[in-house]
Amino acid sequence: MKKPRICTIGSHSALNILRGAMDEGFSTLLICRKGTSSFYASFGICNEIIEVNHFNEIFNLQEQIADSIIIPHGSFVAYYDLDRLLNEFDVPIFGNKNMLTWESDRYKKSELMRAAGLRIPKEFEKPEDVDRPVIVKHFGAHGGKGFYIAMDSEELIEKIESRPGEAERPKIIQELIRGTNIYPSFFHSVIRNRTEFFGVDRRYESDVDSSLNVYLSEDPTFTIVGNYPLVLRESLAVKVQKEGEQFIDATKRLVPPGLNGAFCLEMCVDKNLNIFTFEFSGRIVAGTNFFIPHSPYSYIMWGEQMSMGRRIAREIRDAFDVERIDEICF
Numbered sequence: 001m002k003k004p005r006i007c008t009i010g011s012h013s014a015l016n017i018l019r020g021a022m023d024e025g026f027s028t029l030l031i032c033r034k035g036t037s038s039f040y041a042s043f044g045i046c047n048e049i050i051e052v053n054h055f056n057e058i059f060n061l062q063e064q065i066a067d068s069i070i071i072p073h074g075s076f077v078a079y080y081d082l083d084r085l086l087n088e089f090d091v092p093i094f095g096n097k098n099m100l101t102w103e104s105d106r107y108k109k110s111e112l113m114r115a116a117g118l119r120i121p122k123e124f125e126k127p128e129d130v131d132r133p134v135i136v137k138h139f140g141a142h143g144g145k146g147f148y149i150a151m152d153s154e155e156l157i158e159k160i161e162s163r164p165g166e167a168e169r170p171k172i173i174q175e176l177i178r179g180t181n182i183y184p185s186f187f188h189s190v191i192r193n194r195t196e197f198f199g200v201d202r203r204y205e206s207d208v209d210s211s212l213n214v215y216l217s218e219d220p221t222f223t224i225v226g227n228y229p230l231v232l233r234e235s236l237a238v239k240v241q242k243e244g245e246q247f248i249d250a251t252k253r254l255v256p257p258g259l260n261g262a263f264c265l266e267m268c269v270d271k272n273l274n275i276f277t278f279e280f281s282g283r284i285v286a287g288t289n290f291f292i293p294h295s296p297y298s299y300i301m302w303g304e305q306m307s308m309g310r311r312i313a314r315e316i317r318d319a320f321d322v323e324r325i326d327e328i329c330f
Helices: 014-023 036-039 055-060 074-079 081-088 100-105 107-115 153-162 235-255 296-302 307-320
Strands: 005-007 028-033 050-051 068-070 135-136 146-149 171-176 182-187 195-204 224-230 261-269 275-281
Touching: 005 014, 005 146, 014 028, 014 036, 014 307, 028 036, 036 050, 050 055, 050 307, 068 235, 074 100, 081 100, 081 135, 100 275, 107 171, 107 235, 107 275, 146 153, 182 235, 182 307, 195 296, 195 307, 224 307, 235 261, 235 275, 261 307
Parallel strands: 005 028, 005 068, 028 050
Antiparallel strands: 135 146, 135 171, 182 195, 182 261, 195 224, 261 275
């Protein structure tokens, strides 16, 4: 079997993925939109770049990229028709690609987190049922864009009615927990049969995190601008790791053969150190991008530079060496 190329699309965490692939000795291929190729080329980590007008053109490139393994990230959930990706795309995708469907549907997300035994915020079926502060989230991965909060049912109904088409738009109404948001990332290895605690980030969310927001905005937005690192107190890290392992066990039952590769649990820790898990991402998240060349935890585990991009490539390399690629790509 010929050693595969590593391929992704130019967005989200592409630099992380490609650098890691090169560190592990893979040839790299990037599919990017016109006007962005010079940015990616400037880093010297792309052996080949294919320019497209729209990312959906990847379906027409399958023969050209057939020798590759695709590494999905958040933009796959945001930009692709997942039915087409599951049924019309034959190039191997790293990880369990069925997880992308569960990630894009907020009802299925909640089902999976409940199955894992994670504590999740209360959810409301109807705006009239709301009796506490809530956050409203739409389906898909859009970096928090379009989320909004309401203090009670009256305010929520008013906001829904003031937004064209909002009443019919798929969404979830979720209790807003008071506490500190944390975003721990993990890597589940099929080859090594373990779930690795990789690192933790927090997100900087446009005007909701701006000091001017108090004065200038009555309705803050949650569009993610960037991420910054966090190291947990170790007693809390122990609990977080356990929840990551519980989540993997649940994916094995509900989305067989289960999740493999990178994932993130999105949590809020209240004043009593209770952990509420309000979201998950079943693939690499942008919050791992500043952990290049390594996170504190990945360095402790590996004793070498190990970014998430490199960890993905290491898993592929290990699987290739023992002829188990079919167990980690679908």
